[in-house]
Amino acid sequence: MKPTKLIRKMLKTVLDGCSKVGKTSLIMSLVSEEFPDEVPLRAEEITIPADVTPERVPTHIVDYSEAEQSDEQLYQEISKANVICIVYSVNNKKSIEKVTSHWIPLINDRTDKDSRVPLILVGNKSDLVEHSSMETILPIMNQYQDIETCVECSAKNLKNISELFYYAQKAVLHPTGPLYCPEQKE
Ligand code: GTP
Numbered sequence: 001m002k003p004t005k006l007i008r009k010m011l012k013t014v015l016d017g018c019s020k021v022g023k024t025s026l027i028m029s030l031v032s033e034e035f036p037d038e039v040p041l042r043a044e045e046i047t048i049p050a051d052v053t054p055e056r057v058p059t060h061i062v063d064y065s066e067a068e069q070s071d072e073q074l075y076q077e078i079s080k081a082n083v084i085c086i087v088y089s090v091n092n093k094k095s096i097e098k099v100t101s102h103w104i105p106l107i108n109d110r111t112d113k114d115s116r117v118p119l120i121l122v123g124n125k126s127d128l129v130e131h132s133s134m135e136t137i138l139p140i141m142n143q144y145q146d147i148e149t150c151v152e153c154s155a156k157n158l159k160n161i162s163e164l165f166y167y168a169q170k171a172v173l174h175p176t177g178p179l180y181c182p183e184q185k186e
């Protein structure tokens with residue numbers, strides 16, 4: 001386990017996920033409290049000061065852009081993260097499939113087995129669909145212990161945006177499930 005003291009100093013939240021699912025828009029919506037019509041490929045790394053975060057912990061938020069970053073840079077960010085939000089788009093089946101076929105294995109390969117980082121599944125663009133993606137997501141949640149929680153949100157109508165970053169803080173500071181599973185250790 002990572003020492004709590006270290007986590008309390010600064011919490012690093014990394015947003016990963018397929019291209020165009022809205023990672024950058026989510027960060028910009030959180031910061032400016034409005035949906036940006038145009039976003040850069042990658043948001044600048046920002047730090048939310050402790051006094052405006054629900055858990056009073058300064059929080060770094062790190063965006064990922066496949067177009068702007070190498071695999072090596074991605075792996076480095078993953079290894080430094082305290083919590084990782086895997087973003088998919090609720091109207092894009094492929095982006096949901098890639099949560100299990102691509103993102104979770106990639107993250108597991110790059111994080112220490114004894115101190116796995118908590119994961120949060122984030123279904124963005126909920127404004128575009130009537131139905132929920134939860135039916136597809138729940139079996140994934142049951143399959144992978146490292147997934148702390150899931151949330152559907154919309155950067156466009158600002159639904160569940162602050163909640164998402166609150167869940168990320170909570171996942172690190174008050175994890176609900178064991179991130180370390182003794183039976184699975186060789
Ligand atoms: P890459 O940087 O290319 O990996 O994409 P990204 O995941 O950062 O997505 P980005 O924020 O650039 O958004 C992609 C497109 O989706 C843009 O046209 C956004 O305006 C749109 N978009 C983002 N969030 C939402 C949302 O909640 N609802 C809707 N309707 N569109 C969104």
Ligand code: MG
Pocket residue numbers: 023024025040041042043063064065
């Ligand atoms: Mg982006």
